[in-house]
Amino acid sequence: MKSRFAAPLAGLLGFGLLLLSLAPAAAQLFETKAGQAFMIDAETGTVLFSKDADRPIPPASLAKLMTMEVVFNAIKSGRVTLDDTFVVSENAWRTGGAPSGTSTMFAKLKSTIRLEDLIQGVTVQAANDGCIIIAEGFAGxxxxxxxxxxxxxxxxxxxxxxxxxxxxxxxxGQQTTVRELALLALHIWRSYPDLYRYYGQKDFTWN
Structure with a gap:
Protein backbone atom coordinates (compact mmCIF):
# COMPACT_ATOMS: atom_id res chain seq x y z
CA MET A 1 0.00 0.00 0.00
CA LYS A 2 1.29 3.45 -0.82
CA SER A 3 -0.37 6.47 0.77
CA ARG A 4 0.35 10.07 -0.12
CA PHE A 5 -0.75 13.30 1.50
CA ALA A 6 0.28 16.42 -0.41
CA ALA A 7 0.54 18.34 2.85
CA PRO A 8 0.40 16.00 5.86
CA LEU A 9 0.72 18.78 8.42
CA ALA A 10 -1.99 20.80 6.71
CA GLY A 11 -4.22 17.75 6.58
CA LEU A 12 -3.93 16.27 10.05
CA LEU A 13 -2.29 18.93 12.16
CA GLY A 14 -3.07 22.13 10.35
CA PHE A 15 -6.50 22.79 11.82
CA GLY A 16 -5.45 22.25 15.40
CA LEU A 17 -1.89 23.41 15.24
CA LEU A 18 -1.90 26.78 13.48
CA LEU A 19 1.56 27.47 14.84
CA LEU A 20 2.48 30.33 12.56
CA SER A 21 5.42 32.60 13.21
CA LEU A 22 3.55 35.81 12.54
CA ALA A 23 3.98 39.18 14.20
CA PRO A 24 1.04 40.14 16.47
CA ALA A 25 0.35 43.21 14.35
CA ALA A 26 -0.11 41.06 11.27
CA ALA A 27 -2.37 38.66 13.16
CA GLN A 28 -4.73 41.50 14.04
CA LEU A 29 -5.53 41.79 10.33
CA PHE A 30 -6.36 38.09 10.04
CA GLU A 31 -9.98 37.08 9.50
CA THR A 32 -11.57 33.69 9.04
CA LYS A 33 -15.01 32.32 8.25
CA ALA A 34 -14.33 29.36 10.53
CA GLY A 35 -16.58 29.16 13.55
CA GLN A 36 -13.62 28.57 15.85
CA ALA A 37 -9.95 29.40 15.45
CA PHE A 38 -6.86 29.67 17.61
CA MET A 39 -3.41 30.77 16.47
CA ILE A 40 -0.25 30.91 18.58
CA ASP A 41 3.42 31.55 18.02
CA ALA A 42 5.18 28.18 18.18
CA GLU A 43 8.32 29.53 19.86
CA THR A 44 6.81 31.78 22.52
CA GLY A 45 3.26 30.47 22.94
CA THR A 46 1.93 34.00 22.39
CA VAL A 47 -1.70 34.01 21.30
CA LEU A 48 -1.93 35.71 17.91
CA PHE A 49 -5.59 35.14 17.10
CA SER A 50 -8.55 33.63 18.91
CA LYS A 51 -12.15 33.16 17.87
CA ASP A 52 -14.54 31.20 20.09
CA ALA A 53 -11.55 29.01 20.93
CA ASP A 54 -13.06 27.35 24.01
CA ARG A 55 -16.35 26.17 22.52
CA PRO A 56 -16.58 22.35 22.74
CA ILE A 57 -16.49 20.70 19.31
CA PRO A 58 -16.13 17.12 18.04
CA PRO A 59 -12.42 16.48 17.39
CA ALA A 60 -13.02 14.34 14.28
CA SER A 61 -9.75 12.91 12.96
CA LEU A 62 -7.71 15.29 15.12
CA ALA A 63 -8.48 12.95 18.02
CA LYS A 64 -5.63 10.93 16.53
CA LEU A 65 -3.25 13.58 17.89
CA MET A 66 -4.14 12.40 21.40
CA THR A 67 -3.79 8.78 20.34
CA MET A 68 -0.28 9.51 19.11
CA GLU A 69 0.57 11.50 22.25
CA VAL A 70 -0.20 8.43 24.36
CA VAL A 71 1.90 6.27 22.04
CA PHE A 72 4.82 8.71 21.91
CA ASN A 73 4.79 9.05 25.70
CA ALA A 74 4.89 5.26 26.08
CA ILE A 75 7.86 5.06 23.70
CA LYS A 76 9.70 7.88 25.47
CA SER A 77 9.18 6.22 28.86
CA GLY A 78 10.40 2.86 27.55
CA ARG A 79 7.11 0.98 28.02
CA VAL A 80 7.00 0.05 24.33
CA THR A 81 9.35 0.14 21.36
CA LEU A 82 8.89 0.80 17.67
CA ASP A 83 9.52 -2.89 17.03
CA ASP A 84 6.72 -4.16 19.27
CA THR A 85 3.98 -5.89 17.29
CA PHE A 86 0.20 -5.80 17.51
CA VAL A 87 -2.46 -8.14 16.15
CA VAL A 88 -5.28 -6.96 13.88
CA SER A 89 -8.53 -7.97 15.54
CA GLU A 90 -11.80 -8.43 13.71
CA ASN A 91 -13.13 -5.32 15.43
CA ALA A 92 -10.19 -3.20 14.22
CA TRP A 93 -10.48 -4.64 10.72
CA ARG A 94 -14.25 -4.20 10.49
CA THR A 95 -14.57 -0.82 12.24
CA GLY A 96 -11.55 0.93 10.77
CA GLY A 97 -10.25 -1.31 8.02
CA ALA A 98 -11.22 -2.09 4.46
CA PRO A 99 -14.90 -2.94 5.20
CA SER A 100 -15.45 0.38 7.01
CA GLY A 101 -15.17 2.70 4.02
CA THR A 102 -13.17 5.14 6.15
CA SER A 103 -9.53 6.19 6.07
CA THR A 104 -7.52 2.99 6.44
CA MET A 105 -4.12 1.37 6.00
CA PHE A 106 -5.83 -1.87 4.86
CA ALA A 107 -4.40 -3.95 7.69
CA LYS A 108 -5.10 -7.62 7.04
CA LEU A 109 -7.34 -9.44 9.52
CA LYS A 110 -5.35 -11.40 12.15
CA SER A 111 -2.00 -10.16 10.78
CA THR A 112 0.74 -8.80 13.04
CA ILE A 113 2.06 -5.27 12.52
CA ARG A 114 5.03 -3.37 13.99
CA LEU A 115 4.23 -0.30 16.05
CA GLU A 116 6.32 1.92 13.79
CA ASP A 117 4.26 0.86 10.79
CA LEU A 118 1.06 1.56 12.70
CA ILE A 119 2.34 5.02 13.66
CA GLN A 120 3.07 5.79 10.02
CA GLY A 121 -0.34 4.46 9.03
CA VAL A 122 -1.95 6.86 11.48
CA THR A 123 0.21 9.94 10.86
CA VAL A 124 0.50 9.65 7.08
CA GLN A 125 -2.80 8.02 6.16
CA ALA A 126 -4.93 8.88 9.23
CA ALA A 127 -5.70 5.17 9.38
CA ASN A 128 -8.63 4.29 11.62
CA ASP A 129 -7.68 0.62 11.71
CA GLY A 130 -4.17 1.62 12.82
CA CYS A 131 -5.61 3.58 15.74
CA ILE A 132 -7.86 0.75 16.88
CA ILE A 133 -5.08 -1.84 16.60
CA ILE A 134 -2.88 0.36 18.78
CA ALA A 135 -5.69 1.01 21.27
CA GLU A 136 -6.51 -2.67 21.69
CA GLY A 137 -2.84 -3.61 21.93
CA PHE A 138 -2.11 -1.00 24.57
CA ALA A 139 -5.20 -1.26 26.75
CA GLY A 140 -7.13 -4.40 25.80
CA GLY A 173 -19.49 12.59 24.60
CA GLN A 174 -16.32 13.06 22.54
CA GLN A 175 -15.23 16.68 22.52
CA THR A 176 -12.34 19.11 22.50
CA THR A 177 -11.68 22.78 21.69
CA VAL A 178 -9.48 24.41 19.08
CA ARG A 179 -7.40 25.96 21.86
CA GLU A 180 -6.68 22.56 23.36
CA LEU A 181 -5.96 21.02 19.95
CA ALA A 182 -3.37 23.72 19.34
CA LEU A 183 -1.84 23.21 22.77
CA LEU A 184 -1.80 19.44 22.23
CA ALA A 185 0.00 19.81 18.92
CA LEU A 186 2.48 22.23 20.48
CA HIS A 187 3.09 19.77 23.31
CA ILE A 188 3.79 16.94 20.85
CA TRP A 189 6.18 19.14 18.87
CA ARG A 190 8.09 20.18 21.97
CA SER A 191 8.08 16.87 23.86
CA TYR A 192 8.81 14.32 21.14
CA PRO A 193 11.17 15.87 18.55
CA ASP A 194 12.40 12.46 17.40
CA LEU A 195 8.88 11.12 16.85
CA TYR A 196 7.18 14.29 15.62
CA ARG A 197 9.07 13.78 12.37
CA TYR A 198 6.44 11.25 11.26
CA TYR A 199 4.03 14.15 10.71
CA GLY A 200 6.37 15.52 8.07
CA GLN A 201 6.50 12.24 6.16
CA LYS A 202 4.86 12.64 2.75
CA ASP A 203 4.26 9.00 1.88
CA PHE A 204 4.43 5.52 3.36
CA THR A 205 4.86 2.22 1.55
CA TRP A 206 3.78 -0.82 3.56
CA ASN A 207 2.87 -4.46 2.85
Whole structure:
Protein backbone atom coordinates (compact mmCIF):
# COMPACT_ATOMS: atom_id res chain seq x y z
CA MET A 1 0.00 0.00 0.00
CA LYS A 2 1.29 3.45 -0.82
CA SER A 3 -0.37 6.47 0.77
CA ARG A 4 0.35 10.07 -0.12
CA PHE A 5 -0.75 13.30 1.50
CA ALA A 6 0.28 16.42 -0.41
CA ALA A 7 0.54 18.34 2.85
CA PRO A 8 0.40 16.00 5.86
CA LEU A 9 0.72 18.78 8.42
CA ALA A 10 -1.99 20.80 6.71
CA GLY A 11 -4.22 17.75 6.58
CA LEU A 12 -3.93 16.27 10.05
CA LEU A 13 -2.29 18.93 12.16
CA GLY A 14 -3.07 22.13 10.35
CA PHE A 15 -6.50 22.79 11.82
CA GLY A 16 -5.45 22.25 15.40
CA LEU A 17 -1.89 23.41 15.24
CA LEU A 18 -1.90 26.78 13.48
CA LEU A 19 1.56 27.47 14.84
CA LEU A 20 2.48 30.33 12.56
CA SER A 21 5.42 32.60 13.21
CA LEU A 22 3.55 35.81 12.54
CA ALA A 23 3.98 39.18 14.20
CA PRO A 24 1.04 40.14 16.47
CA ALA A 25 0.35 43.21 14.35
CA ALA A 26 -0.11 41.06 11.27
CA ALA A 27 -2.37 38.66 13.16
CA GLN A 28 -4.73 41.50 14.04
CA LEU A 29 -5.53 41.79 10.33
CA PHE A 30 -6.36 38.09 10.04
CA GLU A 31 -9.98 37.08 9.50
CA THR A 32 -11.57 33.69 9.04
CA LYS A 33 -15.01 32.32 8.25
CA ALA A 34 -14.33 29.36 10.53
CA GLY A 35 -16.58 29.16 13.55
CA GLN A 36 -13.62 28.57 15.85
CA ALA A 37 -9.95 29.40 15.45
CA PHE A 38 -6.86 29.67 17.61
CA MET A 39 -3.41 30.77 16.47
CA ILE A 40 -0.25 30.91 18.58
CA ASP A 41 3.42 31.55 18.02
CA ALA A 42 5.18 28.18 18.18
CA GLU A 43 8.32 29.53 19.86
CA THR A 44 6.81 31.78 22.52
CA GLY A 45 3.26 30.47 22.94
CA THR A 46 1.93 34.00 22.39
CA VAL A 47 -1.70 34.01 21.30
CA LEU A 48 -1.93 35.71 17.91
CA PHE A 49 -5.59 35.14 17.10
CA SER A 50 -8.55 33.63 18.91
CA LYS A 51 -12.15 33.16 17.87
CA ASP A 52 -14.54 31.20 20.09
CA ALA A 53 -11.55 29.01 20.93
CA ASP A 54 -13.06 27.35 24.01
CA ARG A 55 -16.35 26.17 22.52
CA PRO A 56 -16.58 22.35 22.74
CA ILE A 57 -16.49 20.70 19.31
CA PRO A 58 -16.13 17.12 18.04
CA PRO A 59 -12.42 16.48 17.39
CA ALA A 60 -13.02 14.34 14.28
CA SER A 61 -9.75 12.91 12.96
CA LEU A 62 -7.71 15.29 15.12
CA ALA A 63 -8.48 12.95 18.02
CA LYS A 64 -5.63 10.93 16.53
CA LEU A 65 -3.25 13.58 17.89
CA MET A 66 -4.14 12.40 21.40
CA THR A 67 -3.79 8.78 20.34
CA MET A 68 -0.28 9.51 19.11
CA GLU A 69 0.57 11.50 22.25
CA VAL A 70 -0.20 8.43 24.36
CA VAL A 71 1.90 6.27 22.04
CA PHE A 72 4.82 8.71 21.91
CA ASN A 73 4.79 9.05 25.70
CA ALA A 74 4.89 5.26 26.08
CA ILE A 75 7.86 5.06 23.70
CA LYS A 76 9.70 7.88 25.47
CA SER A 77 9.18 6.22 28.86
CA GLY A 78 10.40 2.86 27.55
CA ARG A 79 7.11 0.98 28.02
CA VAL A 80 7.00 0.05 24.33
CA THR A 81 9.35 0.14 21.36
CA LEU A 82 8.89 0.80 17.67
CA ASP A 83 9.52 -2.89 17.03
CA ASP A 84 6.72 -4.16 19.27
CA THR A 85 3.98 -5.89 17.29
CA PHE A 86 0.20 -5.80 17.51
CA VAL A 87 -2.46 -8.14 16.15
CA VAL A 88 -5.28 -6.96 13.88
CA SER A 89 -8.53 -7.97 15.54
CA GLU A 90 -11.80 -8.43 13.71
CA ASN A 91 -13.13 -5.32 15.43
CA ALA A 92 -10.19 -3.20 14.22
CA TRP A 93 -10.48 -4.64 10.72
CA ARG A 94 -14.25 -4.20 10.49
CA THR A 95 -14.57 -0.82 12.24
CA GLY A 96 -11.55 0.93 10.77
CA GLY A 97 -10.25 -1.31 8.02
CA ALA A 98 -11.22 -2.09 4.46
CA PRO A 99 -14.90 -2.94 5.20
CA SER A 100 -15.45 0.38 7.01
CA GLY A 101 -15.17 2.70 4.02
CA THR A 102 -13.17 5.14 6.15
CA SER A 103 -9.53 6.19 6.07
CA THR A 104 -7.52 2.99 6.44
CA MET A 105 -4.12 1.37 6.00
CA PHE A 106 -5.83 -1.87 4.86
CA ALA A 107 -4.40 -3.95 7.69
CA LYS A 108 -5.10 -7.62 7.04
CA LEU A 109 -7.34 -9.44 9.52
CA LYS A 110 -5.35 -11.40 12.15
CA SER A 111 -2.00 -10.16 10.78
CA THR A 112 0.74 -8.80 13.04
CA ILE A 113 2.06 -5.27 12.52
CA ARG A 114 5.03 -3.37 13.99
CA LEU A 115 4.23 -0.30 16.05
CA GLU A 116 6.32 1.92 13.79
CA ASP A 117 4.26 0.86 10.79
CA LEU A 118 1.06 1.56 12.70
CA ILE A 119 2.34 5.02 13.66
CA GLN A 120 3.07 5.79 10.02
CA GLY A 121 -0.34 4.46 9.03
CA VAL A 122 -1.95 6.86 11.48
CA THR A 123 0.21 9.94 10.86
CA VAL A 124 0.50 9.65 7.08
CA GLN A 125 -2.80 8.02 6.16
CA ALA A 126 -4.93 8.88 9.23
CA ALA A 127 -5.70 5.17 9.38
CA ASN A 128 -8.63 4.29 11.62
CA ASP A 129 -7.68 0.62 11.71
CA GLY A 130 -4.17 1.62 12.82
CA CYS A 131 -5.61 3.58 15.74
CA ILE A 132 -7.86 0.75 16.88
CA ILE A 133 -5.08 -1.84 16.60
CA ILE A 134 -2.88 0.36 18.78
CA ALA A 135 -5.69 1.01 21.27
CA GLU A 136 -6.51 -2.67 21.69
CA GLY A 137 -2.84 -3.61 21.93
CA PHE A 138 -2.11 -1.00 24.57
CA ALA A 139 -5.20 -1.26 26.75
CA GLY A 140 -7.13 -4.40 25.80
CA UNK A 141 -10.00 -2.46 24.27
CA UNK A 142 -10.58 0.85 22.53
CA UNK A 143 -12.81 2.02 25.38
CA UNK A 144 -10.03 1.43 27.92
CA UNK A 145 -7.56 3.25 25.71
CA UNK A 146 -9.93 6.21 25.31
CA UNK A 147 -10.06 6.48 29.10
CA UNK A 148 -6.25 6.59 29.10
CA UNK A 149 -6.38 9.30 26.43
CA UNK A 150 -8.62 11.46 28.59
CA UNK A 151 -6.50 10.87 31.68
CA UNK A 152 -3.37 11.77 29.77
CA UNK A 153 -5.07 14.88 28.40
CA UNK A 154 -5.65 16.07 31.97
CA UNK A 155 -2.02 15.36 32.88
CA UNK A 156 -0.76 17.67 30.13
CA UNK A 157 -3.25 20.41 30.98
CA UNK A 158 -6.16 19.80 28.61
CA UNK A 159 -9.18 20.34 30.86
CA UNK A 160 -12.05 20.17 28.36
CA UNK A 161 -10.99 17.40 25.99
CA UNK A 162 -12.77 14.08 26.49
CA UNK A 163 -12.18 11.07 24.27
CA UNK A 164 -14.48 8.12 23.62
CA UNK A 165 -12.47 6.40 20.91
CA UNK A 166 -9.00 6.49 19.39
CA UNK A 167 -10.03 7.48 15.87
CA UNK A 168 -12.24 10.54 16.17
CA UNK A 169 -15.13 8.74 14.49
CA UNK A 170 -18.45 10.24 15.66
CA UNK A 171 -19.29 9.27 19.24
CA UNK A 172 -21.48 10.79 21.95
CA GLY A 173 -19.49 12.59 24.60
CA GLN A 174 -16.32 13.06 22.54
CA GLN A 175 -15.23 16.68 22.52
CA THR A 176 -12.34 19.11 22.50
CA THR A 177 -11.68 22.78 21.69
CA VAL A 178 -9.48 24.41 19.08
CA ARG A 179 -7.40 25.96 21.86
CA GLU A 180 -6.68 22.56 23.36
CA LEU A 181 -5.96 21.02 19.95
CA ALA A 182 -3.37 23.72 19.34
CA LEU A 183 -1.84 23.21 22.77
CA LEU A 184 -1.80 19.44 22.23
CA ALA A 185 0.00 19.81 18.92
CA LEU A 186 2.48 22.23 20.48
CA HIS A 187 3.09 19.77 23.31
CA ILE A 188 3.79 16.94 20.85
CA TRP A 189 6.18 19.14 18.87
CA ARG A 190 8.09 20.18 21.97
CA SER A 191 8.08 16.87 23.86
CA TYR A 192 8.81 14.32 21.14
CA PRO A 193 11.17 15.87 18.55
CA ASP A 194 12.40 12.46 17.40
CA LEU A 195 8.88 11.12 16.85
CA TYR A 196 7.18 14.29 15.62
CA ARG A 197 9.07 13.78 12.37
CA TYR A 198 6.44 11.25 11.26
CA TYR A 199 4.03 14.15 10.71
CA GLY A 200 6.37 15.52 8.07
CA GLN A 201 6.50 12.24 6.16
CA LYS A 202 4.86 12.64 2.75
CA ASP A 203 4.26 9.00 1.88
CA PHE A 204 4.43 5.52 3.36
CA THR A 205 4.86 2.22 1.55
CA TRP A 206 3.78 -0.82 3.56
CA ASN A 207 2.87 -4.46 2.85
Missing amino acids: SEANFATEMTERARQIGLEKSTFVNSTGLPAD
